[in-house]
Amino acid sequence: xxxxxxxxxxxxLGTVNPLGxxxxxxxxxxxxxxxxxxxxxxxxxxxxxxxxxxxxxxxxPEAYFDKVSVRKVDRFTQFxxxxxxxxxxxxxxxxxxxxxFRCGCILGSGIGGLKEFELGHETLLSKGPTRVNPFVIPKMxxxxxxxxxxxxxxxxxxxxxxxxxxxxxxxxxxxxxxxIRCGYADVMITGGSEAAVTPMxxxxxxxxxxxxxxxxxxxxxxxPFDKDRDGFVLSEGAGxxxxxxxxxxxxxxxxxxxxxxxxxxxADAYHITQPxxxxxxxxxxxxxxxxxxxxxxxxxxxxxxxxxxxxxxxxAETKAIKIVFGDHARKLMISSTKSMIGHLLGxxxxxxxxxxxxxxxxxxxxxxxxxxxxxxxxxxxxxxxPNVAREVRVKKVLSNSFGFGGHNCCLALxxx
Amino acid sequence: xxxxxxxxxxxxxxxxAIETRVIxxxxxxxxxxxxxxxxxxxxxxGGQAGADDIGADSLDVVEFIMELEDEFDIQIxxxxxxxxxxxxxxxxxxxxxxxxxxxxxx
Numbered sequence: 001x002x003x004x005x006x007x008x009x010x011x012x013l014g015t016v017n018p019l020g021x022x023x024x025x026x027x028x029x030x031x032x033x034x035x036x037x038x039x040x041x042x043x044x045x046x047x048x049x050x051x052x053x054x055x056x057x058x059x060x061p062e063a064y065f066d067k068v069s070v071r072k073v074d075r076f077t078q079f080x081x082x083x084x085x086x087x088x089x090x091x092x093x094x095x096x097x098x099x100x101f102r103c104g105c106i107l108g109s110g111i112g113g114l115k116e117f118e119l120g121h122e123t124l125l126s127k128g129p130t131r132v133n134p135f136v137i138p139k140m141x142x143x144x145x146x147x148x149x150x151x152x153x154x155x156x157x158x159x160x161x162x163x164x165x166x167x168x169x170x171x172x173x174x175x176x177x178x179x180i181r182c183g184y185a186d187v188m189i190t191g192g193s194e195a196a197v198t199p200m201x202x203x204x205x206x207x208x209x210x211x212x213x214x215x216x217x218x219x220x221x222x223x224p225f226d227k228d229r230d231g232f233v234l235s236e237g238a239g240x241x242x243x244x245x246x247x248x249x250x251x252x253x254x255x256x257x258x259x260x261x262x263x264x265x266x267a268d269a270y271h272i273t274q275p276x277x278x279x280x281x282x283x284x285x286x287x288x289x290x291x292x293x294x295x296x297x298x299x300x301x302x303x304x305x306x307x308x309x310x311x312x313x314x315x316a317e318t319k320a321i322k323i324v325f326g327d328h329a330r331k332l333m334i335s336s337t338k339s340m341i342g343h344l345l346g347x348x349x350x351x352x353x354x355x356x357x358x359x360x361x362x363x364x365x366x367x368x369x370x371x372x373x374x375x376x377x378x379x380x381x382x383x384x385x386p387n388v389a390r391e392v393r394v395k396k397v398l399s400n401s402f403g404f405g406g407h408n409c410c411l412a413l414x415x416x
Numbered sequence: 417x418x419x420x421x422x423x424x425x426x427x428x429x430x431x432x433a434i435e436t437r438v439i440x441x442x443x444x445x446x447x448x449x450x451x452x453x454x455x456x457x458x459x460x461x462g463g464q465a466g467a468d469d470i471g472a473d474s475l476d477v478v479e480f481i482m483e484l485e486d487e488f489d490i491q492i493x494x495x496x497x498x499x500x501x502x503x504x505x506x507x508x509x510x511x512x513x514x515x516x517x518x519x520x521x522x
Contacts, residue, residue, distance in 0.1 A: 066447055067447055068445075068446060068447045131482065133479060133482070134475045134478040134479050134482075135475060135479060138475070
């Protein structure tokens, strides 16, 4: 007889993002349909075609860690450390009582320490190679956040970093889940972190024509599935989860938000930035996650969409949902967290998994804001929970994340 | 920038001012109270940070040496930097460098 698969549950949540510095602030903003998007303040945008984005506001890492520790890590690692601290506190886990080799950390980041790279490069050009700071490399490397979390909490189990652009955090959660399922670990810190709201990050995404240019109305710029959408909104932040093997969580009487029931990973194998027109890879990722969870497609109640607000992406995702669910697509509730927080790139799947866990916990689905004229001509005619949150208990949900490169990840989350 | 030397025309280096400034820089850089920083305090003693040791690692020291180079407008070759163990070593080294430069200027 086959051994039953080890189940993986979420026992802690943490985030910093444009809506707040904690899950409490984040959730309040989401259910109230608030936008965290505004004109950028951290650098001069006068030369940039796009002048707004989703900055983490009033972030003061020295309120959490001493100033020398703060100085030695890039902003994306600071976000990860602060969100991890919240998630670990929320989980109630005491790593002092755990086998350190059974506790690990797998995080996602699309870009890593971009600000640090920019500052280092500026020094290289203006002052020469001998003046480059010794911490440039340890601060900018994309695995710096996972490394620093392991050091802070003494986690000696599996520790890696996943970089699949905008699906990085979702893939990290999938890998962390797999590590627990396969018996490589019992507790994993996972999710993602990103801090690419920098001159190079903004210039680069403007150059590849990915961003909304709605400078006159930043809060209305991220409008997934709306006819007037014109691109995504560049944002920053972190979304971190504590995953735990189910029996391990039960044994310590942990507070369980939800279970990670299924994972679906695919690639479009099509284009480096554009989604497959028919949503081929996205559809198969959803199917695979549903299959992995052992569900029937018509049991799924809610999809937290990738929903970036790009002209092509939202159409392809809707097509994919219709391919997978057929008639049931019309009964599904779908919403886009990015309508409120913008696109956290490699952290987005983390912040969105946090939102899904909170939706299951509170029996409320957050809306897709700025959705006034659904893009019906392009097929965006499903129930995207426009503008107002909905009180409804959901037990089976999907969270979609798709990344440049054609990476697709779908997580199936279920109530326990 | 106050580099601890006397105004132009005076041939003496103000050693006390340099010591005070170096200790200020160490205190800021390593977030250590000035009272804990003695001439005998080591940078990388390997133990816990405290009265006898700053608790730095090798990268911390490289970064701090670069800060000293900027502050006093001097060059500290790696071969010299490797010999610096204590706060006193840093102070004496900088005084030596500034005196050397003063002598060359005359």
